[in-house]
Amino acid sequence: MQQFFRAQEYKVLIYRLLLVYLMYAFSRFLFFIYNYSFLEIDSVVEYLKLSYHGLAFDTAAIFYLNSLFVLLSMLPFVINTHKIYQKIIFYVYFTTNLIGMSFNFVDLIYYKFNYNRTTISEWDVVKNEDNRFEMFARFAVSYWHVFLLFILTIVVWIVLYKKVKISTKPYSKGVLSYVLTSVACFLLMITLMVGGIRGDFRKSTRPINLVDANRHTSKIQHADFILNTPFTIIRTFNKKTFKKVSYDLRKPEVDRLVQPLKAYPNTVKNKPNIVVFITESYGREYIGAFNDPTQIKDYVSYTPFLDSLATKSLIFNKAYANGRKSIHGMSSVLAGIPSFKDAFTSSPYANQDIESVVSILNSEGYDTSFFHGAPNGSMGFLGFSNILGFDNYYGKTEFNNDALFDGVWGIWDDPFFQFMKTTLDTKTTPFFSTIFTVTSHEPYIIPKEYEGVFPKGDVPMHQCVGYTDFAFKQFFEAAKKEPWFQNTIFIITADHSNQIRYSEYRKLMNRLAVPIMIYSPNGEFTGVKSELAQQIDIYPTIIDMVGYNKPFRSWGRSLVSEKPSKINPFVVSFIGQNYMYSEGNIICIFDGVKAVGFYDVNDLGLETNLISNRTTEMDAVELKCKAFLKDYFERIVDRNL
Numbered sequence: 001m002q003q004f005f006r007a008q009e010y011k012v013l014i015y016r017l018l019l020v021y022l023m024y025a026f027s028r029f030l031f032f033i034y035n036y037s038f039l040e041i042d043s044v045v046e047y048l049k050l051s052y053h054g055l056a057f058d059t060a061a062i063f064y065l066n067s068l069f070v071l072l073s074m075l076p077f078v079i080n081t082h083k084i085y086q087k088i089i090f091y092v093y094f095t096t097n098l099i100g101m102s103f104n105f106v107d108l109i110y111y112k113f114n115y116n117r118t119t120i121s122e123w124d125v126v127k128n129e130d131n132r133f134e135m136f137a138r139f140a141v142s143y144w145h146v147f148l149l150f151i152l153t154i155v156v157w158i159v160l161y162k163k164v165k166i167s168t169k170p171y172s173k174g175v176l177s178y179v180l181t182s183v184a185c186f187l188l189m190i191t192l193m194v195g196g197i198r199g200d201f202r203k204s205t206r207p208i209n210l211v212d213a214n215r216h217t218s219k220i221q222h223a224d225f226i227l228n229t230p231f232t233i234i235r236t237f238n239k240k241t242f243k244k245v246s247y248d249l250r251k252p253e254v255d256r257l258v259q260p261l262k263a264y265p266n267t268v269k270n271k272p273n274i275v276v277f278i279t280e281s282y283g284r285e286y287i288g289a290f291n292d293p294t295q296i297k298d299y300v301s302y303t304p305f306l307d308s309l310a311t312k313s314l315i316f317n318k319a320y321a322n323g324r325k326s327i328h329g330m331s332s333v334l335a336g337i338p339s340f341k342d343a344f345t346s347s348p349y350a351n352q353d354i355e356s357v358v359s360i361l362n363s364e365g366y367d368t369s370f371f372h373g374a375p376n377g378s379m380g381f382l383g384f385s386n387i388l389g390f391d392n393y394y395g396k397t398e399f400n401n402d403a404l405f406d407g408v409w410g411i412w413d414d415p416f417f418q419f420m421k422t423t424l425d426t427k428t429t430p431f432f433s434t435i436f437t438v439t440s441h442e443p444y445i446i447p448k449e450y451e452g453v454f455p456k457g458d459v460p461m462h463q464c465v466g467y468t469d470f471a472f473k474q475f476f477e478a479a480k481k482e483p484w485f486q487n488t489i490f491i492i493t494a495d496h497s498n499q500i501r502y503s504e505y506r507k508l509m510n511r512l513a514v515p516i517m518i519y520s521p522n523g524e525f526t527g528v529k530s531e532l533a534q535q536i537d538i539y540p541t542i543i544d545m546v547g548y549n550k551p552f553r554s555w556g557r558s559l560v561s562e563k564p565s566k567i568n569p570f571v572v573s574f575i576g577q578n579y580m581y582s583e584g585n586i587i588c589i590f591d592g593v594k595a596v597g598f599y600d601v602n603d604l605g606l607e608t609n610l611i612s613n614r615t616t617e618m619d620a621v622e623l624k625c626k627a628f629l630k631d632y633f634e635r636i637v638d639r640n641l
Helices: 007-039 044-065 067-074 083-114 122-126 132-142 144-163 175-198 210-216 222-226 229-236 251-258 304-310 326-335 357-363 378-388 413-425 461-479 535-545 616-637
Strands: 273-279 314-316 367-372 392-394 431-436 488-494 516-519 527-529 570-575 578-583 586-590 595-600
Touching (some): 007 067, 007 144, 007 222, 044 175, 044 210, 067 083, 210 222, 210 229, 251 616, 273 326, 304 461, 326 357, 326 431, 357 367, 357 535, 378 392, 595 616
Parallel strands (some): 273 431
């Protein structure tokens, strides 16, 4: 039987493939251990159930990556059992599988920052970094335990692989029998692999995709446990996520529901200067002024200055980011363009004439400038700022003092804030300026001279929060002495959140929680608003403030308009491979085709799905979500921004 049917080879092939499954199961276990507080898997039974559903996605990834290995193992080359040939197979097997497995290990850590399995779009961010190799080296040092685990996994994997070897005993039967049986087994294996890659054998269904993981979950975040990172990268490779959708909605109905063109007839005698702070990773959790409604036990604030400034400002304590990354925040805040699966700025549609707060203020005679203390071009900010049309870009090059470079991301916040202030001193008014800060970012370091000055807190991020708060204080104390200060409106927000201390902010919605604070020295904007707000609201808010009277494209709404808005407060984002649209009393989870969940607006953890008891309000929110996405993708694809 062995000599005729190559039974031994096939047994070894199956053994080697089962080893891959074992390693995927192990990496999923590690993924759970490193991210258990975010995944909320409550029992062993639930863990095993979700792992079972993950097998389909593991199979797809494993068969993709091992196609060449299987091909070389099964084709009737006669020399298949030869030592040299087996060595070639060994290297093919481990080259492809270790590349795939490395992606799983990256997400042990990166998931905490991204809240989604990594996709190919992450490369669009990394490729803009000139120091990506230094970043990788720093990652390896900071998370040495992950690299150690990966190396140990490789060692164990190789040992197990070599435990079962193929005999070199030659086949005694004829070549014809050898070829025919080999071809038959090969065709059978190909059939199984095609079915595994697709997810089933039915022609009527499309191959399984990322959203299919949600079919087996009661909690949205469980989909990320079911998925594996090689699968999410493979399935998003060379995929167009920006494409039109219909939903059988006509343009008049879309315009009624979304109102993509806004106008705020407003007379402003003296056009104000506008300064926008997009504060790196500065989630709402860290700022005490925004947390009074949360009633978190033993809550500690690390922002004494911003807390004091908030008492003289208008703050929104239910504000959210429209994306998960820095570049998502830039397009959302400055152009009112959110990002969902992938960053808009990394798409081929970003290079178009975009109506934004920059283009409008340019047309109103404003001097416009963008400040970012990182090496010029980092994060894609320079490219996108040029698309938006900023008059000036000020980065690490313009700062021109590498002694104040943090060695990782950019110039420390305090000196770079002062650099912005002195630069603004030279501007003719009115001016519009945006600064994207850097210090409150992993690896959570501050200048050595400030070590021990700010509370360490409970997570490394807290010390950085304290330092950046100090930088704010220094900036405002210096700026208030300048003649331009009194007629300037300051808006403080964040690109996204970061390290979480309190369980309240582990809830899915609150992982996107950011501050929005509007401060005017003349006291024009004060108070606390608990209505929904989002990053894309900042752009129309600024346009309203400066008295621009013409219609303009905006999916957000003015947060300070004195006239009743026809657009209700809402939030749109992308969570767990699904769109999220919240308005009124309802949070709608939408998979791109239909609603898969409805939750009470106060159910921030999305724990109780109400879809079995649909109401007219739920239907209305789903319809608005569809209308928003239809208008969003049409305008982007048709280059009508």
